[in-house]
Amino acid sequence: MKTKKFLLQEKDIPTAWYNIAADMENKPRPILNPATKEPLREEDLYPLFAKELAHQELNATDAWIEIPEGVRDMYKIWRPTPLVRAYGLEKALDTPAHIYFKNESISPVGSHKLNSALAQAYFCKKEGVTNITTETGAGQWGAAMSYAAKAFGLELAVYMVKISYHQKPYRRSIMQTFGAQVIASPSMSTKAGRQILTDHPNYQGSLGTAISEAVELAIQTPNCKYTLGSVLNHVMLHQSVIGLEAEKQMEMAGEYPDIVIGCFGGGSNFSGISFPFLRHKLTEGKDIRIIAAEPASCPKLTRGQFQYDFGDEAGYTPLIPMFTLGHTFSPAHIHAGGLRYHGAGAIVSQLHKDKLMEAVDIPQLDTFDAATLFARVEGIIPAPESAHAIAATIREAQQAREEGKQKVILFNLSGHGLIDMAAYDQYFAGDLTNFDLTDEEVEKNIAGLEKII
Numbered sequence: 238m239k240t241k242k243f244l245l246q247e248k249d250i251p252t253a254w255y256n257i258a259a260d261m262e263n264k265p266r267p268i269l270n271p272a273t274k275e276p277l278r279e280e281d282l283y284p285l286f287a288k289e290l291a292h293q294e295l296n297a298t299d300a301w302i303e304i305p306e307g308v309r310d311m312y313k314i315w316r317p318t319p320l321v322r323a324y325g326l327e328k329a330l331d332t333p334a335h336i337y338f339k340n341e342s343i344s345p346v347g348s349h350k351l352n353s354a355l356a357q358a359y360f361c362k363k364e365g366v367t368n369i370t371t372e373t374g375a376g377q378w379g380a381a382m383s384y385a386a387k388a389f390g391l392e393l394a395v396y397m398v399k400i401s402y403h404q405k406p407y408r409r410s411i412m413q414t415f416g417a418q419v420i421a422s423p424s425m426s427t428k429a430g431r432q433i434l435t436d437h438p439n440y441q442g443s444l445g446t447a448i449s450e451a452v453e454l455a456i457q458t459p460n461c462k463y464t465l466g467s468v469l470n471h472v473m474l475h476q477s478v479i480g481l482e483a484e485k486q487m488e489m490a491g492e493y494p495d496i497v498i499g500c501f502g503g504g505s506n507f508s509g510i511s512f513p514f515l516r517h518k519l520t521e522g523k524d525i526r527i528i529a530a531e532p533a534s535c536p537k538l539t540r541g542q543f544q545y546d547f548g549d550e551a552g553y554t555p556l557i558p559m560f561t562l563g564h565t566f567s568p569a570h571i572h573a574g575g576l577r578y579h580g581a582g583a584i585v586s587q588l589h590k591d592k593l594m595e596a597v598d599i600p601q602l603d604t605f606d607a608a609t610l611f612a613r614v615e616g617i618i619p620a621p622e623s624a625h626a627i628a629a630t631i632r633e634a635q636q637a638r639e640e641g642k643q644k645v646i647l648f649n650l651s652g653h654g655l656i657d658m659a660a661y662d663q664y665f666a667g668d669l670t671n672f673d674l675t676d677e678e679v680e681k682n683i684a685g686l687e688k689i690i
C-alpha cells in the first residue's frame with residue numbers, strides 16, 4: 238500500500254523557529270517612525286508589544302530562535318501536523334506531478350494562526366502582562382488569540398469588524414466560548430470608536446478602525462499589550478514550524494519539492510511553509526520555486542508597488558517597507574476574508590523584490606472550482622483562503638502534465654472551511670463573481686503614497 242500521510246512525533250516538534258532575515262543578503266529595510274522617518278528602535282515598540290516580540294521583530298542576525306518549552310507544550314495539542322500525499326488530486330488531474338500538502342487545518346481553531354497566537358500570549362504572560370487586545374476581520378485570528386489567551390491566563394478584548402460580527406456569528410461564538418470579550422467595532426469603548434460613531438452612527442466598521450480601537454485600549458490599559466496575526470516579522474518567525482516539520486516529512490517521503498506554494502494575505506502561512514525551504518536556496522543555492530497565491534481582487538505582490546506604507550487603513554502603525562496597493566485600497570468583498578489585505582510583510586516584500594520568489598493571482602471562481610475538486614477527492618473542505626494555494630497547485634500540476642514533467646509540488650493547507658459553508662452555498666447557487674481590477678483602480682491608491690523609496 239502507498240503511504241498517504243507522513244507523521245512525526247511530539248519529540249519532532251521543532252525546538253527553534255527559523256528566522257530567514259539572518260540568511261538574507263539584502264536585509265529587509267527598517268520599519269520607520271511615520272513622523273520622523275527614522276528607523277524604529279526596539280524600545281519604541283515596547284508600549285505596544287511584549288519586549289521579546291519587539292526583539293524578534295527587529296532581529297536580523299540570529300537564524301534560529303529557541304521555542305520556549307511552554308509554547309512547545311501547547312503545540313503538542315495538535316502538532317506535528319500531517320504531511321499528506323494528495324493521490325486523489327493527482328489522479329483527478331491526471332498529472333505526473335507528485336502533490337503534497339501540509340495540513341494546518343487540524344489545529345483546534347482550524348487554521349495555522351494558533352502557531353503565532355500561542356507564542357505571542359506566552360511572551361506577554363512571561364513579562365507580567367495581564368490583558369491583551371487585538372482586532373479581527375473574518376474572525377480566524379480572533380479565534381486563535383482567544384484560545385491562546387485563555388491557555389496562558391490572559392484577558393483578551395477582540396475588536397471585531399461590526400459587519401462580520403453580525404454576518405459571521407459562529408466565529409464570534411467561538412471566541413466567546415474560549416472566554417474572550419468580543420466587541421463590535423466601531424464601539425463606544427474607545428475615543429476612536431466614539432468619534433466615528435458620532436460622525437457616522439451606522440458605520441459598519443473596517444479593519445482599520447478595529448486596529449485603532451485595539452491599539453488605543455492597549456496603550457491606555459495598565460499591563461496590556463496589543464497583538465497582530467500576520468504581516469509582522471515575528472509572526473512569520475513563529476509560523477516557520479510549518480515548513481520545518483514539512484522539511485523532515487518530505488525527507489520521510491524520499492522527495493524534495495521543486496515548487497512550494499502558500500496562499501497570501503499578509504504572508505504568515507506562506508512564509509511558514511516556504512522559508513525553511515527557501516533557506517536551502519539562500520545558503521546552498523538549491524534550485525526551488527516558491528510561489529505566493531493571492532486573490533486577483535487584492536493583487537499586492539503581482540500588481541502593487543514596493544514602497545513604505547502603513548500597516549492599517551487608518552494610518553496609525555509605523556511605516557513598513559512593503560509591496561502594497563496603498564493602505565486606503567478597499568478590496569472587493571471576496572469570501573477569502575483573510576486575504577483582503579493591502580500589503581505584504583517586510584521580509585516577503587524584500588524577497589519578492591530580489592526575485593527569490595514568485596507570485597500569482599487567482600480569480601475567486603477559480604478558487605472555489607479548486608476547493609470543490611479538492612474536497613471531493615481528498616475529503617477535506619478547505620478554507621476559501623487556502624483554496625488559492627490549491628488553485629495555484631492545480632495550475633502547476635496541469636503544466637507538468639502538458640510538459641510531461643515529473644515535478645514535486647508542496648502546498649500549505651492553511652485552514653478548513655467548515656465555518657465558511659455560506660460561501661460555498663453562494664458558489665453552488667451561481668451567486669459568486671470574479672472581481673476584475675483595472676490598472677486605474679490599482680494605481681489610484683498607490684499614487685497617494687509618499688515616495689520614501
Ligand SMILES: *Cc1c(COP(=O)(O)O)cnc(C)c1O
Nearest residue numbers: 467502503504505506575622652
Ligand atoms: C488568516 C488566514 C490566511 C491569511 O493570512 P496569512 O498571514 O497570509 O497566512 C490564510 N488562510 C487562513 C486559513 C487564514 O485564517
